[in-house]
Amino acid sequence: MATTNGEYVIDLHHVEKIYRGKVHALRGVEMQVHRGEIFGLLGPNGAGKSTLVKIMMTVVRPTRIGGTLLGRPIGHKPTLRRVGYLPEDHRFPRYLTGRQALEFYAALAKVDRRTRKRRAAELLTTVGMSDWADKKVSTYSKGMLQRVGLAQALVNDPQLVLLDEPTDGVDPVGRREIRDVLVELRRRGTTIFLNSHLLSELEMVCDRVAILVQGKVVMQGTIDDLTAQSRRYEITIQGAAPDWAQGDPSIRVEVLSDGQSKLIVQGSEPGPMQPILDRLRRESRIICAMEPVRETLEDLFMRAVTDPETGQVLQPGARRNAGARGRGKET
Amino acid sequence: MMQTVAIFLDAYRELNARKLFWITLILSGVVVVSFALIGINEQGLRLIMWDVPVPFLNTTVMSEETFYKTLFVELGIGFWLAWLATILALISTASIFPEFISSGSIDLVLSKPIGRLRLFLTKYATGLLFVGLQVAIFSVASFLVLGLKGGAWEPGILLAVPLVVVFFSYLFSICVLLGLATRSTIAALLLTLLIWFLIFSVHATESGILAFKLLTEQKVTALESRISSYEGTLQGLGKDANEPSQRRAASIRHRLEDRRSEVTDTKATLRKIEIAHRAALGVKTVLPKTTETIALLERWLIDLAELPAPANNDDSTIERLAESGAFTPDPEQLQLDAVEAIRGRSVGWVLGTSLAFEAGLLALAGGLFCRRDY
Numbered sequence: 001m002a003t004t005n006g007e008y009v010i011d012l013h014h015v016e017k018i019y020r021g022k023v024h025a026l027r028g029v030e031m032q033v034h035r036g037e038i039f040g041l042l043g044p045n046g047a048g049k050s051t052l053v054k055i056m057m058t059v060v061r062p063t064r065i066g067g068t069l070l071g072r073p074i075g076h077k078p079t080l081r082r083v084g085y086l087p088e089d090h091r092f093p094r095y096l097t098g099r100q101a102l103e104f105y106a107a108l109a110k111v112d113r114r115t116r117k118r119r120a121a122e123l124l125t126t127v128g129m130s131d132w133a134d135k136k137v138s139t140y141s142k143g144m145l146q147r148v149g150l151a152q153a154l155v156n157d158p159q160l161v162l163l164d165e166p167t168d169g170v171d172p173v174g175r176r177e178i179r180d181v182l183v184e185l186r187r188r189g190t191t192i193f194l195n196s197h198l199l200s201e202l203e204m205v206c207d208r209v210a211i212l213v214q215g216k217v218v219m220q221g222t223i224d225d226l227t228a229q230s231r232r233y234e235i236t237i238q239g240a241a242p243d244w245a246q247g248d249p250s251i252r253v254e255v256l257s258d259g260q261s262k263l264i265v266q267g268s269e270p271g272p273m274q275p276i277l278d279r280l281r282r283e284s285r286i287i288c289a290m291e292p293v294r295e296t297l298e299d300l301f302m303r304a305v306t307d308p309e310t311g312q313v314l315q316p317g318a319r320r321n322a323g324a325r326g327r328g329k330e331t
Numbered sequence: 332m333m334q335t336v337a338i339f340l341d342a343y344r345e346l347n348a349r350k351l352f353w354i355t356l357i358l359s360g361v362v363v364v365s366f367a368l369i370g371i372n373e374q375g376l377r378l379i380m381w382d383v384p385v386p387f388l389n390t391t392v393m394s395e396e397t398f399y400k401t402l403f404v405e406l407g408i409g410f411w412l413a414w415l416a417t418i419l420a421l422i423s424t425a426s427i428f429p430e431f432i433s434s435g436s437i438d439l440v441l442s443k444p445i446g447r448l449r450l451f452l453t454k455y456a457t458g459l460l461f462v463g464l465q466v467a468i469f470s471v472a473s474f475l476v477l478g479l480k481g482g483a484w485e486p487g488i489l490l491a492v493p494l495v496v497v498f499f500s501y502l503f504s505i506c507v508l509l510g511l512a513t514r515s516t517i518a519a520l521l522l523t524l525l526i527w528f529l530i531f532s533v534h535a536t537e538s539g540i541l542a543f544k545l546l547t548e549q550k551v552t553a554l555e556s557r558i559s560s561y562e563g564t565l566q567g568l569g570k571d572a573n574e575p576s577q578r579r580a581a582s583i584r585h586r587l588e589d590r591r592s593e594v595t596d597t598k599a600t601l602r603k604i605e606i607a608h609r610a611a612l613g614v615k616t617v618l619p620k621t622t623e624t625i626a627l628l629e630r631w632l633i634d635l636a637e638l639p640a641p642a643n644n645d646d647s648t649i650e651r652l653a654e655s656g657a658f659t660p661d662p663e664q665l666q667l668d669a670v671e672a673i674r675g676r677s678v679g680w681v682l683g684t685s686l687a688f689e690a691g692l693l694a695l696a697g698g699l700f701c702r703r704d705y
Contacts, residue, residue: 107337
């Protein structure tokens with residue numbers, strides 16, 4: 001993460017959106033994105049992720065909002081000159097070629113003629129579409145459209161890029177290439193806001209994430225911070241667990257099906273593990289494996305979308321009663 | 332400015348990609364070529380190299396220049412551009428806004444540093460590009476053909492460009508509002524055509540009532556002339572005391588009473604027609620004047636004096652009313668009176684009220700576009 005002077009690129013406060021007076025899509029979203037980081041927004045279908053992104057990009061009008069985007073109030077149109085955006089399921093005019101589409105959207109972002117021609121050519125090469133640059137977009141596959149869509153989001157050399165499902169429909173090679181592009185952008189100081197369902201993708205590149213459930217941020221922070229409580233060491237040994245381990249409240253014992261046992265010790269530091277290993281050695285126990293384990297992003301996500309009281313996964317979609325209150329556990 | 336140019340360039344590319352744009356342009360070319368193939372001489376019409384004798388249409392009835400200007404106004408503009416080409420243009424442009432605001436497409440544009448209202452108005456203007464290009468090419472080609480063939484070097488022909496664009500813009504504003512409201516190209520197109528038909532119906536109703544009013548006025552004038560004639564005759568007969576004269580005087584007095592009674596009734600009818608006409612004109616005032624906007628071109632290009640005079644123009648009005656009281660109207664005079672009545676309406680009224688209607692619709696459509704969530 002490359003936070004400079006603590007400035008937030010996105011700083012959102014009490015964002016609310018009520019559609020047609022009854023569908024409460026966003027219920028007081030608080031979110032901060034630091035400069036130069038890749039920030040991931042997760043959430044089940046209908047959680048309000050796209051609505052939040054569209055509000056930032058002035059596509060949807062908020063019911064209530066506070067905060068800034070690149071230091072200016074949300075909705076300040078001239079600021080969008082420094083922002084790139086790839087909407088989910090974007091549609092380019094079918095009569096344009098890839099190059100023409102990039103140049104058209106660059107012109108709308110007030111990029112001068114010479115620069116937009118140069119940037120379009122460079123970006124088409126970057127996303128691997130230079131051979132298709134002068135073909136009509138109507139002939140492109142879904143993956144190709146995503147690549148050109150990404151190039152479109154970058155054509156104005158933005159300081160902030162918001163990408164809604166950027167790898168949707170892209171093959172594994174393309175996904176890796178897009179990831180590489182994002183990492184390179186971060187290296188150059190660009191802030192990236194990613195909205196994706198692909199948790200493994202996000203886990204690979206994101207510095208920080210927020211989880212949105214039923215229009216409210218229920219978790220926000222670095223993946224390390226969010227998974228800190230779940231960090232543990234797992235020691236797999238041959239045979240049954242020793243009595244002293246079963247009597248130790250800091251050690252949880254699991255019996256495995258193949259005659260092995262697993263000792264689970266909460267914590268992220270390796271130091272407290274050493275006495276346990278020494279004792280197992282002294283007792284001539286065969287240690288099959290020892291590994292540090294933490295929650296995956298998927299585990300984290302599932303925890304976020306599960307009601308702690310009932311253990312049930314929360315229903316997808318926005319709340320229909322505007323006054324309903326949701327969970328508000330933020331990290 | 333850069334953004335506006337980009338949107339117009341994009342609109343041009345969109346038009347270029349539409350087959351209908353080229354089909355319409357080719358058909359316009361056919362109409363212009365037909366102008367070049369039709370001529371007029373002392374005997375009648377000349378089609379390519381064949382002479383077709385037409386007693387009511389030759390250079391003794393109207394000049395070659397007036398013939399070509401009339402051909403351009405009536406056939407080129409009135410029939411082709413203001414009807415068929417307009418329908419083709421509506422079919423071509425009806426999808427502009429429904430496609431523009433479709434999900435995934437509008438997001439890309441609204442997320443750019445351009446205001447919604449400016450975006451809406453620029454996109455609206457690009458919709459007029461279709462007709463603007465078509466009518467400009469058509470008018471310039473017609474100007475050349477009419478000049479070279481008929482010697483009618485009439486720059487006023489080029490007034491067709493703004494007039495037809497303004498005429499189309501009335502319909503396009505309806506189409507845009509419906510397209511934004513329904514998000515459906517088909518719904519917008521069909522409803523626009525329906526509303527155009529309704530506007531035309533109001534115009535036809537008003538024109539019909541106007542013709543009836545003029546006819547009734549003509550009858551009142553004839554009745555009054557006849558009454559005046561009877562009164563003169565009676566005055567002459569009054570001095571003559573012989574029996575035949577007295578019998579004739581009694582007969583005329585009887586007919587005079589009939590005519591006086593008839594003129595009172597006709598005037599009462601006329602007042603009712605005038606009220607109906609004012610009501611129809613009032614309805615028409617708030618609607619766009621599609622037909623009259625196109626007719627402005629004829630008003631500017633062709634002077635009434637250039638048109639063939641009514642054949643029975645010398646007939647006395649009184650002769651239209653027989654002794655029996657049967658009234659025979661003068662259709663040519665009626666037509667001329669109708670044209671004069673319509674031409675008497677100011678350009679400001681025709682264009683001003685129509686543009687006010689369009690501005691009202693655009694305000695609604697613009698408000699819808701600017702306030703909506705996409």
